[in-house]
Amino acid sequence: MTDGHRSNASREPVVYRLSKMSGFAFEKAIATLFERLGYTTEIPGRTSDFGRDVIATSSDETIIIECKHTQSGVGRPVVQKLHSATLSFDDSARGIIVCTGGFSEPAKDHAAELGSVLKLWSYEQLVRRGRQVDVYFRSEAQGTDLVFEPSLRSDGDLEVTVRKHWADHIASDPRPPREVLMPTVTRSRRLPALRIRYRLDEQFGTSTYPNLHRVRDRGTLIVGVDTDVTPVESDYWSKASFDVRRTDPVDGNPPSALFGIDLDSRAESVKRKVARSNSTSVRYTGRNNQTYTKSCIVEPEDVETDVLQVFVPRQTLDLRIGPTSGRVWIAQERGRTPRVVESDEFDADLLRDIGDGEPAVLCNDCATLQREATAPRPCEECRRTxxxxxHWDHPPAVFGSARVLCADCYRDISEHSALSGSPLRRTSRAVLGALIPPVGLWPEGFRVGALLALFVPAGLVTTGLTAGTTQGPTLYAVAALVWVVAATAVLKRTSNVRAHHRNRVELQAYERDWKTDAS
Ligand SMILES: [Zn+2]
Ligand SMILES: [Zn+2]
Incomplete structure (x- = not known):
């Protein structure tokens, strides 16, 4: 059974209630099961019954199925009869006997001798195979619980809700987020699961101190029957109201013991777990000032549980954002915010947080989503996110902050940038320029700075030094400061020019991943 077979979005679970079923209805149910397993089926009918009730054919094989919906078990003669029927039918044919009443030991022994040519399916095997393809057999003998499911939005509603919800919290420019995010529901599944609610309220004490310790605990668990329910789903669905009772397509009655599993034993394991995690020991001081320890052991039977058989929906959305496409699994109940469960290509945690209102930014160059807190500002020229x-940082002329630009705007500005084609890119020039700032600043166009750097110390030498007055040291300090600032400016300018040059080289080879008309 491949996943591809199951990708039928509209496939509803089928429920068969065995206790009310005729032999012919049972044959039809088995035929439906094999059709969902990928076979074409045929029911030859009563008149031609040589121990072949349903014939299932695939491209690889033919299976002759004997259907026995009886209370009593099947014996060895039935096995022999079907075996000879398969032999007379076709060399490659094999046989399956489905019997809800079980098989006698000689029948099992004989089938075991025949090997893979003939298989016996008991009620349990039937239920197990059926569950894999959303065909459910139930039997009064297995219990009396009902099956519930939550109410859902329609596929169209879900697409609109998810899209709006995401778009509201995603910044995207120039492509508007609502035009970019296009989720489509491609598959809806209902996973059989149990909703187990537990409650615990126990008091521990001694005859003198009756209220020594109180344990209170309650919770709801969603446990998958065959398919694992993820922690995110368990959390989401534990808060859901399972108020839609599934009706039985056979007779319109509510189904019971649909999943063919022992509900009591599942509840028992939850009781044991809750009891263990709530057991403890407390220390207390008695009236005689002695310290005592009282162990407060919770017994599993102190934990109350109720178990509901439920269908947990899991919907798959195909999502395409620019060049990236992938699948997103969603949990959604009508009236509640849909929640992202998992994704193959996208960051499920991020999508989930966006759904919860965390702002995000969509890169219009590569279509990745990023949390706003970690994303750079949009392009300062064209607002592209x-x-x-x-993002490309265009360095300032000397001091100051860089400008955040997109590739296009950087290329445009780069043409007339003061940082383009500067001689200071060479290390020797930069070192010389820093040592003697006037030499470094002059060819760069910072003439005023260069003259200041040149004349202030020269002036100091003539005035401050010769006069030998009290202003001497102060003037010295000012002169030194001017010199240091000028030298720093030369070094800063050098590194900006280099960064700019690197950007220009990278930009020559840079191409956007996300190319559309809207770019
Ligand atoms: Zn990007
Ligand atoms: Zn721009």
């Missing part, structure tokens, strides 16, 4: 990898 960018990610960490695709």
């Amino acid at each position: 960018l990610c960490q990898a695709h």
Whole structure:
């Protein structure tokens, strides 16, 4: 059974209630099961019954199925009869006997001798195979619980809700978020699960101190029957109201013991777990000032549980954002915010947080989503939203902060940037320029700075030194400061020019991943 077979979005669970079923209805149910397992089926009918009730054919094989919906078990003669029927039918044919009443020991022994040519399916095997393809057999003998499911939005409603919800919290420019995020429901599944509610309220004490310790605990668990329910789903569905009772397609009555599992034993394991985690020992001081320890052991039977058989929906959305496409699994109940369960290509945690209102930014160069807290500002020229990898910082002329730009705006500005084609890129020039700032600043166009750097110390030498007055040291300090600032400016300018040059080289090879008309 491949996943591909199960991707039928509209496939509803089928429920068969065995206790009310005729032999012919049972044959039809088995035929439906095999159709869902990927076979074409045929019911030859009563008149031609040579121990072949249903014939299931695939491209690889033919299976002759004998259906016995009886209270009593099947004996060895039935096995022999079907075996000879398969032999007379076709060399490659094999046989399956489905019997809800079980099999006698000689029948099992004989089938075991025949090997893979003939298989016996008991009620349990039937239930197990059926569950894999959303066909459910139930039997009064297995219990009396009902099956519930929550009410859901329609596929169209879900798409609109998810899209709006995400778009509201995603900044995207120039492509508007609502036009970019296009989720489509491609598959809806209902996973059989149990909702187990537990409650515990116990008091521990001694005859003198009756209220020594009180344990209170309550909670709801969602446990998958075959398919694992993820922690996110368990959390989401534990708060859901399972108020839609599934009706039985056979006779319209509510189904019972649908999943064919022992509900009491599942509840028992939850009781044991809750009891263990709440057991403790307390220390207390008696009237005689002695310290005592009282162990407060919770017994599993002190924990109350109720178990509900439920269908937990899991919907798959195909999501395409620019060049990235992937699947997103959603949990959604009508009236509640849908929640992202898992995703193959996208960051499920981030999508979940966006759904909860965390602002995010969509890079219009590569289509990745980033939390607003970690994303750079949009392009200062054209407002394009960018990610960490695709924003370009244009350095300032000397001091100051860089400008955040997109690739296009950087290329435009780069043409007339004061940092382009500067001689200071060479290390020797930069070192010389820093040692003698006037030499460094003059060819860069900072003439005033260069003259200041040149004349202030020269002036000091003539005035401050010769006069030998009290202003001497102060003037010295000012002169030194001017010199240091000028030298720092030369070094800063050098590193800005280099950064700019690196950006220009990288930009020559840079191409956007996300190319559309809207770019
Ligand atoms: Zn990017
Ligand atoms: Zn721009």
